[in-house]
Amino acid sequence: MAKLTYRDAVSAALAQEMARDERVVLIGEDIRSGGVFKTTRTLFDTFGPDRVWDTPISEEAIIGAAMGAAMAGLRPVAEIMFADFYATCWDLVANEVAKARYMTGGQISLPLVIRGANGGGLGFGAQHSQSLENWAMCVPGLKIVAPSCAADMAGLLAAAIRDDDPVLVFEHKALLGTSEELGEVEHLVPMGSARTVRVGRDVTLVALAVTVGMCVQAADELAAAGIDVEVLDLRTLVPLDARALLESVRRTGRAVIVEENPGQLGWGAGIAAIIAEEAFDDLVAPLVRVSGGNIPLPVARELEQEARPSPQRVVAAVQDVMAARGRRPVAPSLS
Amino acid sequence: MAKLTYRDAVSAALAQEMARDERVVLIGEDIRSGGVFKTTRTLFDTFGPDRVWDTPISEEAIIGAAMGAAMAGLRPVAEIMFADFYATCWDLVANEVAKARYMTGGQISLPLVIRGANGGGLGFGAQHSQSLENWAMCVPGLKIVAPSCAADMAGLLAAAIRDDDPVLVFEHKALLGTSEELGEVEHLVPMGSARTVRVGRDVTLVALAVTVGMCVQAADELAAAGIDVEVLDLRTLVPLDARALLESVRRTGRAVIVEENPGQLGWGAGIAAIIAEEAFDDLVAPLVRVSGGNIPLPVARELEQEARPSPQRVVAAVQDVMAARGRRPVAPSLS
């Protein structure tokens, strides 16, 4: 069985869906030659100029074109090369794409996907390293996918393309080279179902994309110290599998949320708020987040590392949570 | 003593600061004629064409111009007519303005203010009603001011103009006509200090801008039902007066956070996360949020009301929180 990289999982899913449905068309910068991250390799050769379109450096035009084409019956997949560049077309994404169906009372359907490279760790600096799921989560109307492994990359991207709502797919730069053995089956993973990567009793680590690996690594270390850690990969923030999240936290009574977003307002805050409201009675320790620093990402290796989550920071957070003076719900009869 | 409206508080603060410091210049659309919301009235007549500049409809140019001028020693105040339009210049705001100082190792200082109309309630629809403090809170490097009354509007705007960091000032449309008696003193309210609007024992309502009034109204109703409510106006999200927040919640043991942002990821989630981590041991009830709906804002009155926070929803949330089966920290000796 062949190994598939996360990078090649992108092109594999695109190829699968383009073969399956001729309404699927690709649009973006430098994608005909395979893309700056080599995530669209071979697609131009296979599907030709009517299916793969290279654009000027015009992100608003890219998203607008995808939106208009979706209105007219196509299923476009637009590439925004780096998630940071969403800022240059945020009006189209947040004010138009996200709102068109609702504002028109359901007259407009936008089956489109926007995908691109997300996240830090490679020294790309403050304008090419941001992890921006939180921007999207601020905007009702966008589905948000952030895969942590090649299988999910392929399967969730395929599901996103088949979905009738606009979906933003965040491809993590630091995962592009990771690989996994995948069967010859169709790539398809439904959006909205979290994955329990590791079962544990003591504490739930809530993770997404690149932080899933960090949590697994931390869990291994903590196991050695006798702490039994559950790792939950949310996979998609919208739709959110809040049921799986709450079930896990209710069971362990403790949660550490590990996000690459800046802690000031990352997706982890949204998760913490849900837990604090809906699983409060089962919590025995403070909810802790391990987040990206509240600074633009610096370039020098030592500085960038300092500003990002890491397995070490996760281990430390879990140890704190486990050491927290326990609380138990006050029994009804005592209250 | 004359009453000052929230609307006139904007122009009063601008006039005060323009008179005080000739480096303060205004830039925006239709501001010479007083602005679409009449918040820049009389300034062109008083200060002339070198201080008040009307632009084309070019939001990126507006923010870029403000940024460049700030680098060159001016203290520009840019108007983005509706906060929703931040999307059209988000790259300049989030990727340039917010990051310039840090990326250059402190070489660049950007003493600039961006101000404009924020929030819903007037039937302006999905693209002119958003409450977008959460977008800004996702981006380290931006200070965030959202005044709830005329005095704060004047005082915080003045402070923002004197600040050496970029500040986004959100002027709530629904508050423009509210007024207050103000003395003849200089308008100046430091950023980063929350205001206790009402002291209470049972539960802390955490509010901002338009939700402060809703909370006060709810508190009055609840007082009649014997519930003693504290109302905290955060005033600025960055810098955040976390100390005042935590002090209050530790004291009351309960918090309801009332935000206009969509609950999916509003500023309230950030506040909830802080409380759940740092005041957990003092909480006796779940943390509850009353948020904007996770939909674009509709126009029809009944629909828009349904999607926004309201005093009624605050009252209901407080009643729920008060009814929650209480929890108390497990005493150390028992744990």
Next chain:
Amino acid sequence: MSQSQDTLATDIATDLQLFEQMQFLRLFADKVDTLYRQGVTRGPAHLGQGQEAIAVGAASVLRRDDWSIATYRGHAHALSRGAPAAAVLKELLGRVGGICAGKGGSMHITSVEHGYVGSYAIVGAHLPVACGLAWASRIQRSERVTLCFFGDGAVNIGAFHEALNLAAVWALPVVFICENNGYMEYTPIADVIPVRRPAADRAPAYGLEPIAIDGNDVTAVRAAVGTAVDRARAGAGPSLVEAVTYRFGGHSCADPGDYRSPSEVTAAKARDPLLLTRTALVSAGVSDSELDAVRARLEADVQALATEALAAPVHDPVTAWSDMWSDGSASWRN
């Protein structure tokens, strides 16, 4: 209300039809203004009195399945494509039966069924969307053409530039129509551009011909847009048409528009597109009384529409939670 290019004739019957359509739009807008002043509409309203010849003339050369897309000042464009006036008016009043279910309001009137894919309230944002509609025509090998209307103020925003460039490079079947009414909100366009004609003088930057026409002359609009639509349909790519006009009222109903001199407004009204068409019809032999009768009939129609809309119930709040996702629900989580 559309007819295909091959039946494009400048006979009296056609002119009468165009007159009637423009007259209806004028009366409809006047009624909305009245209802706004009575406080029974919801939200802002941007009307187009004085600019009717552009919407009517342009729509008249379209096929049924062509697309149009426009701005918050879009009522005329929706109605010219055949959107039901009652549903539009109910939307403006926030009543059940509104064309966007009460969710869009005045600035977002849309009737996909009639090829009018929407009113966009952020200046410039729909120009890239128009590219996408036209891009689909190319991929689908369809003859469908897209008409995209916007104001003079939109020529300075980035999205305008990106859209014009993409349309030109990809030879997209889209016709961009700039309704140059001389003003943005309160500021004259001349104050913020370094060229004389906001759109026409920029066409060459996209390899396009500069086209500027009298936007108050419905026949001139038909001719210019007709030619551009034919070109687009034939695969010859986009056009940029600047139609010079004037808005008689303020930017929105809330704006008295007093930054213009009374003499400027009076002069503009002498070139009222309704007046021009009416004069042409009268000199072609149509009687004044016939035209007055048309007007009277339409006045009654509009009054009936208002009565119907005002009688419609307000929305059930719970409907706020539909139309969000493709499954009909508004739930983002389980």
Next chain:
Amino acid sequence: MSQSQDTLATDIATDLQLFEQMQFLRLFADKVDTLYRQGVTRGPAHLGQGQEAIAVGAASVLRRDDWSIATYRGHAHALSRGAPAAAVLKELLGRVGGICAGKGGSMHITSVEHGYVGSYAIVGAHLPVACGLAWASRIQRSERVTLCFFGDGAVNIGAFHEALNLAAVWALPVVFICENNGYMEYTPIADVIPVRRPAADRAPAYGLEPIAIDGNDVTAVRAAVGTAVDRARAGAGPSLVEAVTYRFGGHSCADPGDYRSPSEVTAAKARDPLLLTRTALVSAGVSDSELDAVRARLEADVQALATEALAAPVHDPVTAWSDMWSDGSASWRN
């Protein structure tokens, strides 16, 4: 390295100085490429071999207090204004002493002290910022001029359009210089524009003269930019200069650039700006050996710089938490 316009002379001494500066930039870039390949730099690096005449020629007509602003391909612009090469190199290696304290890296080299207010990594974003620098000059009644460099690919993004329009309307003292090297990342600019010359053919849309020059001829660059700077300083407003050139390497060090044919690259190298200046100098009587000696000296300088930079320590992680807010801290809350 700047000199004011009045001393602009095309004598041999000046040419020699320009040659030396270009030669230094070339050797510096080659060294960075080597260090990148050795894996000792941090992050991507975008080099400018082949484009040196633009940075050097343009900087040579500036006054000390003028501003320059450019893209991620900005090392040459920083160095041409006098930014210390050692500090630049340390930034590229992520070492203490880096010009942005390790926070900017290759794409954000900045030296405000030398009038180089930064390298911007989002295409087009700095053009509006250049307007702001120039706007301040107008308000402050200062003679300061702003030079803004960008690539051919930037002409299609909205920010370009908004900036050019604003600069023209306000007659701002800014000179926009498009370094047209024929390519964006992997895609030729000709594929994505409907006009022949990406910048020059768009100048008239902003009421500006179309100006296109040989960007490999440092004397031509000096002349064209000199004239534009004089105009700006005299209050005659902005200019848009298209300087045609070629990048010898890939888009960044990670890109082999093999979407170009070898013959295309060879042909371009025959018009190497260094070669052109060298040929001019030799035919003006300067000996080859003198020029070789210059090169040898600069090679040693660059080697010494590399040695120094590689010996510098890495950053203390705790310094990540400075330079955030004006008070020096990184705290957003108490």
